[in-house]
Amino acid sequence: MALTSQDIARIANLARLELSENESERMLAQLNGFFGIVEKMRAVDTAGLTPLAHPVAAIQDVPLRLRDDVASEPDQREANQKSAPAVERGLFLVPKVIE
Amino acid sequence: MSMTSTALHDLGVAQLAQALRERRVSAVEAAQHFLARAQAHQNLGAYVAVNADATLAQARAQDAAIAAGTAGPLAGVPIAHKDIFVTRGFPSTAGSKMLAGYQSPFDATVVTRLADAGAVTLGKLNCDEFAMGSANENSAVAPVGFEAPAPVRNPWDTDRIPGGSSGGSAVAVAARLAPAVTGTDTGGSIRQPASFCGITGIKPTYGRASRYGMIAFASSLDQAGPMARSAEDCALLLSAMCGPDPDRDSTSLDMPAEDFGRTLNDSLDGLRIGIPAEFFGEGLAPGVRAAVDAALKEYEKLGAKLVPISLPRTELSIPVYYIIAPAEASSNLSRFDGVKFGHRAKDYADLVDMYKKTRSQGFGDEVKRRIMIGTYVLSHGYYDAYYLQAQKIRRMIADDFQAAFRQCDLIAGPVAPTVAWKLGEHGSDPLADYLADIFTLPASLAGLPGMSVPAGFGEGGMPVGLQLIGNYFGEGRLLNAAHRLQQATDFHLRQPGGL
Numbered sequence: 283m284a285l286t287s288q289d290i291a292r293i294a295n296l297a298r299l300e301l302s303e304n305e306s307e308r309m310l311a312q313l314n315g316f317f318g319i320v321e322k323m324r325a326v327d328t329a330g331l332t333p334l335a336h337p338v339a340a341i342q343d344v345p346l347r348l349r350d351d352v353a354s355e356p357d358q359r360e361a362n363q364k365s366a367p368a369v370e371r372g373l374f375l376v377p378k379v380i381e
Numbered sequence: 382m383s384m385t386s387t388a389l390h391d392l393g394v395a396q397l398a399q400a401l402r403e404r405r406v407s408a409v410e411a412a413q414h415f416l417a418r419a420q421a422h423q424n425l426g427a428y429v430a431v432n433a434d435a436t437l438a439q440a441r442a443q444d445a446a447i448a449a450g451t452a453g454p455l456a457g458v459p460i461a462h463k464d465i466f467v468t469r470g471f472p473s474t475a476g477s478k479m480l481a482g483y484q485s486p487f488d489a490t491v492v493t494r495l496a497d498a499g500a501v502t503l504g505k506l507n508c509d510e511f512a513m514g515s516a517n518e519n520s521a522v523a524p525v526g527f528e529a530p531a532p533v534r535n536p537w538d539t540d541r542i543p544g545g546s547s548g549g550s551a552v553a554v555a556a557r558l559a560p561a562v563t564g565t566d567t568g569g570s571i572r573q574p575a576s577f578c579g580i581t582g583i584k585p586t587y588g589r590a591s592r593y594g595m596i597a598f599a600s601s602l603d604q605a606g607p608m609a610r611s612a613e614d615c616a617l618l619l620s621a622m623c624g625p626d627p628d629r630d631s632t633s634l635d636m637p638a639e640d641f642g643r644t645l646n647d648s649l650d651g652l653r654i655g656i657p658a659e660f661f662g663e664g665l666a667p668g669v670r671a672a673v674d675a676a677l678k679e680y681e682k683l684g685a686k687l688v689p690i691s692l693p694r695t696e697l698s699i700p701v702y703y704i705i706a707p708a709e710a711s712s713n714l715s716r717f718d719g720v721k722f723g724h725r726a727k728d729y730a731d732l733v734d735m736y737k738k739t740r741s742q743g744f745g746d747e748v749k750r751r752i753m754i755g756t757y758v759l760s761h762g763y764y765d766a767y768y769l770q771a772q773k774i775r776r777m778i779a780d781d782f783q784a785a786f787r788q789c790d791l792i793a794g795p796v797a798p799t800v801a802w803k804l805g806e807h808g809s810d811p812l813a814d815y816l817a818d819i820f821t822l823p824a825s826l827a828g829l830p831g832m833s834v835p836a837g838f839g840e841g842g843m844p845v846g847l848q849l850i851g852n853y854f855g856e857g858r859l860l861n862a863a864h865r866l867q868q869a870t871d872f873h874l875r876q877p878g879g880l
Contacts, residue, residue, distance in 0.1 A: 285757075293753050293760070296760060297711060297752045297755075298718070298736040298737050298740055299744075299752065300741040301741070312750060312811060313753060313754065315812055316703065316754065316811075316812060316815075319700050319815075319816075320703075322696075322697065323700040323701060323704070323771065324766060324767075326770070326777075328773035328774060328777070332773070332776065334772055334775045336588070336632055337601065337827055337828020338587060338588055340776065340779035340780065340827065341853055344634075347627060354628075363721075364484060365485075366720070366722055367719055367720070367724070367725035374720050376732060376735070377729065378731075
C-alpha cells in the first residue's frame, strides 16, 4: 500500500503543516520508503497481547498517578509570558477566530 | 598546592570534586578553565550557549559552600546540559528555530538536582532538533562562535559526525570541554554518540530520572542520563540525577535515590553476560566486531561467562520504534502553535494559516517528517494497524528481554553496526540513519538501562563502544561491569589528538 500525493496533503493539513510542492514530493517518496520497512511489522501475530505503554509495566504494575487538584504554584504569569509572541494585558493574542 | 591549569581538564569528575573539596582549585578557576577551553575549541560546534556571568555566579556560590562546609557531592564541578533541558540563565532551544532564544522561566528537575549536588553549569550543548537524529546533522541552531547552523564535529576526525542526538554532549566530553554532561536517550541518543566519540554514557531505566523540563520528544521513551569519561564519573552524576518526582512527572517511578557508585568494585566472578546472536550478524563492521570481541575476552579474564542468547525481534524494533516515537512526537509537538511561546510567522490570513506557517517555518525537515508519520499512524482508520500493533510488538520485545535475563545477568554487544560516518555521508536518505539505530532501539523500547563503554578503535581509527544492557533497575550492576572493564583497559583514557 503506497501513499499518494493526496494523502500527503491530507496528513499535512491534519498536522497543521504547509508543504511546498518540492517538499511534498520529497515527503511522499521518503514516507513510502519508510512504510516499506513497516510492512514487516504488520504481518506479526499479536492476537491477545496488551499494548505496552509504560515499559516498566512489562514486569510490574505502574499505577497512573494523579496530583491533588489544588493550586500549589505561585502566580508566575509574567515570567511564563515572557517568551510569548504576542501578549496584551496578560492575555495571549491570537488572530480573530469569531467574526 | 595550586594545580596547573593544563591539568584541570584531564581530571575526571571524582578527582576534580576531590580537588575542589580540598580547595586545591576553586570552583571559579575550574569554571574559567573550561569556559576558555570551550572557546578555544568552538570550531567543534559543541556548545550552543554560554553565559560566563551566570556560570561564574554559580561557581562563586559553590566556593562559598565549600568554605562553609555545606558543599554537596559535586560542589564546584563544571558540567554542561544538552539543550533539550530547560534552564534559567541560558536559552533553551532544543536545537530548533521554533525555540530560538527561548528563555525558560524554570529549570528541569534534572538540572535542579545536579545544581543541588553542587554542579556548576558551563552552558548548553548542541543536539539534533527536538532530539530527532542519529548524527547531530539536524540542528537548526548556530553553535557559539558561528553565525549560522554548522555541523558538530567528531574530535577524533573532524570530517565525521559525532553521533546523535546528544552529539554536542559527546563532543564536549571527548574534547575535554567539560568533565561531564547530561544527555537524553530516546532510541540511543546517549549510547550511540558516546560510542562514536569514545566516552562513557548511561541511560537509566525508564522512569528513574524525571522528564520534567526535558523538552518532550517521545514521552514513553525519553530518559535523561549522564555522559562522562568513566563509569565512576557517570555513577556520581547518575546518583544525583535520579529520584522520584511524583508531582511533576506522572511516569516517574516511586523509587528512592540511590548511590550507584557503591558497587563499582564488586567482583565479576561468575557474572553471566548474554551475547545476542542478532547483534553479531551481517552488516556489523569487522573493526567494530573485533573491538567488541576483544572487550568480551577481557570480561572472561575478569571471571565473567559468556552465554549465547537470542533477541529474535531485534530487526522489528526499527519499524516499531519509528512508529511509536513519531506518534508521540506528533502529539507532543502540537504545542508549538505560535501562541504561548516560540516562533510565530509574520504574515498569515487567519488562525489556521498562522498555525501552518508558524510550524512550517519553525520546524526542520526531519521534525516535519516525523510529525507527518506520527499524524498518519494516529489518524482514523490507521491507529490499530500501526500504533497499537507497534505497542503490542513492543511488549513482545520487552518479554524477549525477560526471557533472556533468565539465562544471564547482563547483555553485551555493539552499540552501532559501524563507527561514526562522514559528515553528509547519509545525504538526504533518512532511512540510512534509522537503520543504523538497530542495536540501541530494543533496550529503548523495553525501557531497560543501557550504556556505552569505550572498547577500542575500529575502521578509520574511530572509537567503538561496547553496549551493556541491564535488567530493570540494574544500573548499579551495569556501572560495576563498566568500571571493572575500565580498571583492566585504558580506552576511556585515550584522547583525540590536536587538543
